Amino acid sequence: MTVASPSDARPSLRLPTRRGFDAPTVVVHIAVACLAMLCLFPLLLVVASSFTDEIALARNGYSIIPSQFSVEAYVAIFNKPTVILRAYAVTTGITLVGTVLGVSMIALLAYPLSRRDFILRTPISFMVFFTMLFNGGLVPYYILMTQYLNVQNTIFALLLPHLVGAYYVLILRTYFSGLPDELFEAARVDGAGEWTIFWQIAVPLARPALATIALFIALNYWNDWTTALYFIRSPDLYPLQYLLYIIQSNAQAMALQEQVGQIGTQKLPTETARMAMAVLATGPASILFLFFQKYLVRGVTLGAFK
Amino acid sequence: MQVAQTAPNFRRPYVTPTGWRRQMKFHLIGRNLVWFTMTLPALIWIIVFKYLTLAGVWIAFIDYKVRTGLFASQFVGLKNFEFLFSTDTAIRATRNTILLNAMFISVGLVVSLSVAWLLFEIYASRFTRYYQTLILLPRFISWVVVSYFVYALLAADTGVVNSVLKQLGIAPLSWYRTTEPWPFILLAVSLWHGVGLSSLIYLSGMIAIDTQLYEAARIDGASRWQQFRYITFPILLPLVIINMLLALAYVLNADFGLFFQVTRDQQLLYPVTDVLDTYIYRSLIVTKTISMAGAAQFYQSFVGFILVIVANAVVRRIERSRNESLALF
Secondary structure: OOEOOHHHHOHHHHOOOOOOOOHHHHHHHHHHHHHHHHHHHHHHHHHHHHOEOHHHHHHHOOOOOOOOEOOHHHHHHHHOOHHHHHHHHHHHHHHHHHHHHHHHHHHHHHHHHHOOOOOOHHHHHHHHHHOOOOOOOHHHHHHHHHHHOOOOOOHHHHHOOOOOOHHHHHHHHHHHHHOOHHHHHHHHHOOOOHHHHHHHHHHHHOHHHHHHHHHHHHHHHHOOOHHHHHHOOOHHHOOHHHHHHHHHHHHHHHHHHHHHOOOOOOOOOOHHHHHHHHHHHHHHHHHHHHHOHHHHHHHHHHOOEO | OOHHHHOOOOOOOOOOOOOHHHHHHHHHHHHHHHHHHHHHHHHHHHHHHHHHHHHHHHHHHEEOOOOOHHHHOEEOOOHHHHHHHHOHHHHHHHHHHHHHHHHHHHHHHHHHHHHHHHHHHOOOOOOHHHHHHHHHHHHHOOHHHHHHHHHHHHOOOOOHHHHHHHHOOOOOOOHHHOOOOHHHHHHHHHHHHHHHHHHHHHHHHHHOOOHHHHHHHHHOOOOHHHHHHHHHHHHHHHHHHHHHHHHHHOOOOOOHHHHHHHOOOOHHHHHHHOOHHHHHHHHHHHOOOHHHHHHHHHHHHHHHHHHHHHHHHHHHHHHHHHOOOOOOO
């Protein structure tokens, strides 16, 4: 497989010549701006409804402009913050630890695989790459986690699954291979050991690629709800996204009970409060995304199959 | 190896002009040991999570009991598969997976190429950065939150779509109870979620094209469409073909989040939204018919593997005829 070399990811060198603002360009601008708004619209809708008064929402429906502005939903959540704070703590914890662990493991694997003198380079590269072709899927993974590793209902169940992505290893390997060999040789001549070379030369030089991968992994952990769906039963360990799912499905079950004529016994967050929770759960990830989006765009172009 | 030629090494006295060749070998062993140690954490993880798990496919051929475990349960041959394909559900899930994926792949290709082209046409503009960011954003929103969005749009009494329909004088629809529109709803959500990433990949391919080609074409009076038709598209074709083949190779794998969250796992919608991944999840964790899940899983993974191998062989063919290196392996 071939991965685009870093030089392809530097488009500024070959900008299409500026054509000025002729009519077609304006049309293209309008079309793309509409598309971009379409991508943003659902997000705005949820934010707007989280700031809408509960009764107004039930009467007027969801709308992009709050029909009656209210911060009641957020007040309700922060009046009883234990559940959401706990979920925040779980999610933040696994995101931080998982990202640091994952990036370290990936870098430690990718660096030797980029060295031409490494005897096991070909077999290990193939081992890594082969995992991208054959996927045992959910069932074997579930059996491994629950019957053999016995990690269900522990924090490890949330942490272990996303550590090493074969795709990231290959991206990083390509990046390390692109670094000039002379640097490593010079360090070796100066008596640096392989660990020193790795930490003090390879890692600092690969910082942009590492940042990209770290961002991808962090967003993976932050947005993960499936792992909890499979393995977590105790509410203390609910990550944020899974908590959102549970609230949604409980509300659905309640609505069903009401239809059948039973009276619900639990008190559940209102519709606006649920939307506010969604905003609070997406907020940090969106901010992470907006601040580091250039790394993401670069990552996408770095990894593009040619 | 250039060590001996680059500089005299005073800190390692054993690298002498006479003995450096032998010493280099010794050196390589030491280096290789360190490198191998470095790979160990990730390597062990990969072996445990990607290779040992493969033993789990054995479940498809046994009458799995938690008590007896993977190796002591009774071997039943192909019974699980017979049972699996005697139910309508598995066949329905397979059909839904293939049809929906085919729709996502074909429409997705057209839309992502168009978006990439639009972005490319205005690539020099300083706004393009912001457009890119916004178009990529949905990719990084979790499916749970996406299901909240979709609910705000489709809720029966309060949803935006029904409000619009009412204003237009059309009878509102109970979306979560009507099967017919769901393939298209799922298509829309899948495009919303995925087009950003795939169009950026195509865009990066377009940027790599030599601009002189376009300049020459413009001098010859080629229109924008002609430039796309005769320059951009032919150059991008290998990338397009590879992406298509890869997508086809994964045609039996559905995005679990899309089908589980966005539909809110509504049973009424299963006839058109139940795919292999949701079926396997339900059999394994909800109804606990583990052997059934195992059989469906084996079938999905095995066919998927064959498809990947075939896809790669086809890419190889193309590669040989075009003298380019494209294949995955």
